[in-house]
Amino acid sequence: MHLNLKPRNHLPKKMRPKRLGATISLLLFMICLPILSVAGMELLERGTLHETVQWITSNRSLFLLNVAISFCLLAFIYAVVGSLAISGSIATLLLGLMALISYMKVKMIGEPFFPWDILLNKESMDIASLVTGKAALLRIGAVVIAVILVFLLKWVLPRVSLSIVSRIGLGLFSLYALYAFAIKTPLAGKILDHIGVNEIVWNQKENYANNGLALAFTLNVKNSIVQKPETYSDQSIATVAANLQEVGMQKAGVKKSVDADSLKGKKPNVIFIMSEAFWDPTLLTNVKFSEDPVPTLHRLQKESTSGYLLSPQFGGGTSNVEFEVLTGNSMSFLPGGSIPYQQYITKPVPSLASYFADQGYKSMGIHSYEGWFWNRNSVYKELGFQSFKSSEHFVNPEMKGYFISDAEVSRSIIDEVDKTQDPMFMYTVTMQNHGPYDEPRYGENQFKAQGDLTPEAKTILETYAQGAHDADQSLQMLIDHFQESDEPTMIVFYGDHLPMLGLDYQVYKEAGFIQTSNANDWSLEEVKKMHSIPLVTWSNFDMPKQDIPLLSDSFLGAHVLDMLHMEKPANFKLNAELAAQVPGLLSNLVVDANQELHAEVPESVQALRDDYRNVQYDLLFGKQYLAEHIDHDYLTKTIQDSYNAEFDEEHVPPQTQGVSNNTPTEKPVSAQ
Structure with missing residues (x-):
């Protein structure tokens, strides 16, 4: 130089x-x-x-x-x-x-x-x-x-x-x-x-x-770039496939959990509803509400299969929860903070959507926000959906707060099911109760919080509770409709993550739900609480009630298939095997079958955990060895040629301004 x-x-x-x-x-x-x-x-x-x-x-x-x-x-x-x-x-x-x-x-x-x-x-x-x-x-x-x-x-x-x-x-x-x-x-x-x-x-x-x-x-x-696991090879995957085939034969005669007579010979509609930031605010320590904001949730917890899901996210990262539920894969094997929808899903990936499509279902995704968000327009295509209804395809939607209302989403679900002849698998993501909650965007909040909270925290919590109530009532709207329907229908309702109630976990700390705003200092029990989301199900056909203490989002699909007594494809079958031993799996928290908490996977389960990681790598990044040994058609399924044909621009009227209910100027949404 x-x-x-x-x-x-x-x-x-x-x-x-x-x-x-x-x-x-x-x-x-x-x-x-x-x-x-x-x-x-x-x-x-x-x-x-x-x-x-x-x-x-x-x-x-x-x-x-x-x-x-x-x-x-x-x-x-x-x-x-x-x-x-x-x-x-x-x-x-x-x-x-x-x-x-x-x-x-x-x-x-x-x-x-x-x-x-x-x-x-x-x-x-x-x-x-x-x-x-x-x-x-x-x-x-x-x-x-x-x-x-x-x-x-x-x-x-x-x-x-x-x-x-x-x-x-x-x-x-x-x-x-x-x-x-x-x-x-x-x-x-x-x-x-x-x-x-x-x-x-x-x-x-x-x-x-x-x-x-x-x-x-x-x-x-x-x-x-996700590194290849040291134990990944054609031979290791072949061993996994052989084990899964053996497990399938052993369980071939298991008693059905669904009453076939109540289905009247029809395949049931299966509707997943992932409600934005839905959680039970009555779980907050030292806080009481003037009335129950989520009565439908609490009733279903007593009457139907219910429990808690362990989310990999807090306050944001909705698409990562979708990724876990739809694909059965786990964020715990990916770099912290990574976003599969943005980084990894660039080719067809087997999912619940493609599985149900193989079973004669129409697979549809619904999200009441714009389709570009989290790259869903492209990702849903790669996951095997037949169609994706984003906010652009809602005509004159009702708005509440900043976004399309949860009630409007429920009406859209009802409309799509009623006009479709085939049974439907539907994955729905709502938007109304997305943060921030620091402004009373619904006008006068119906639910008043009482407790040792600052005025700012009180406003945040009451605004959130109002939104959670609306989500709860939108679920009740669906129940009321399908209760009278002759189409057998199952609803799986849960949130994606706990809401961000103020900066630095403000409301959670003031309410005594956690002891410190420094997540690095949380106990394993606090980590569990801050990632546990209510899960409830409902059906208009007979289905035995089950209690689910805790289940990772990545294991939910396998559990629902078991509830419906549907044959699980290979990757979901492996999920069920692992979930039986460690139902909760995060990168920094493992919950075993006895509900005991661990910072790492117990040694007795590490081999099965490695199988799970190897299969995930094989499906997302590897050479697709698994498809050579088992479930070839499902694991190698290509995208649907007619993807979103029903929502082509030339067939859709332009969206107009929706009916507003105390709607301030719309705020852009965070990377949630």
Whole structure:
């Protein structure tokens, strides 16, 4: 690398100090700005100067590694742009935005900013609108000021230019260094091991807190690619297939749990309803309501098969719950914070939708929000749905709060079932009760909360309870309709995750439901409570009542197929085998058959857990060995040629403004 100036011997003596000053300015700028940038990023995310200084002084090597990554980013931009001040302002803006987004995500759903979040397109832009408090605005202001100050250095710094050869060399070096740490090449791995970097992929919040934002973000790049399990092979999958075939023969004579006479020779409609953020607010400790906000839920818990689902998400990430339920796969085998709908489902993947289609059902997805969200338009096609009815295909829908009402969704379910001759498998996702809940968007809330809550927490909880009540009543609307129908119908109703009731788990903490807002310090029992969602079922035909203490979302499909006494395909059959031993499976919590809690899978179940992980890898990323041994047609089913033909644009009237019920200006939705 050399400055594009005359050789030293040919420079006039009076110019040599200027050249030296310019070189010193370049070096100081390239060293000091990354140091300040990393300190600023950590301050933005950690929130206090004390915590930031404590982390820097306690983790000097990690701090310097974060600085090195920031330096490489700055150097690469400088190599491309060629101006110190402009390059510095761009680097400051990028790093500042990274810290801001990570801060907002942690506040909202307890997860930092991941590399794959960049793929969220519109969803990623929705975060800022939901965090507009004083702390967020101060951070935004700080980033803007920092960018402006760095840019103003354009008129202060001496003009320095590098030759084109030097810029190319600097750019290539910087880019390779970033690549090496992102992919963790052998040399980078040795450096990370020498420094003592401990990457905690199963707890990303702690990972970022320990290693620093820039380093943790960079290390997560490689997690966008799921590593092949060490035990995955054609032989291991063949063994799994053989075991499943043996299990199938052993259970061939099991007594049916469905009364065939009550079905009148018809296949039952199977309707899954995943209600946005639906939960039972009466479970909150030290809080009472003026009246029961969810009476239908509580009645069904006494009368029908019911229990709790263990969700992999809190406060957001709805599509990950869909992924688990529809495919039977588990988020616990994927990188923390990953989003399969955005990252992994780019080809046909066997699911409940494709299975029911094979059984003569019409498989339909319904979601009362826009089809692009979480890439559902494309993903539902790959999962084998015949059609997908998103908000664009609702005509003159009733609005309540910010979104299409839950009652409108129930009416849509009834309409689609009544006009379809074939039995239906329907997977429905509602939207009305999506957060935030800090404004009384329904006008006067019917349900008054009593307890030791701040006025802000009280408003949030009452607004949420009103929405939960509407979801509860929309379920009752469906029951009332199908109770009188001659079509046998089963409804499976549950939420996707607990609601985000204020930042930093505000309502949960004030109500005494958890002891701390730091999720890293939760007990296993608290982790279980913060991920347990009510599940209720209903049918208009005879079905024995079952109590389900706890069941992971990924095991729900297998359980429902068992309830209907339908033959399970291979992957769901394996789910049922594992669920019998560990019904609850998260990356940081395992619940065994005795309802005892573990941080890791018990040794006695690890082999079966490995089979489950290998099959999941085989279906999503591997060579589809399983299909060579069992259920070939189902496991290799292609997309439906007529996907969404009934909702082609030319056949659908344009959506008009819906009937509003106390509807304020619509807020964009977070990446939920």
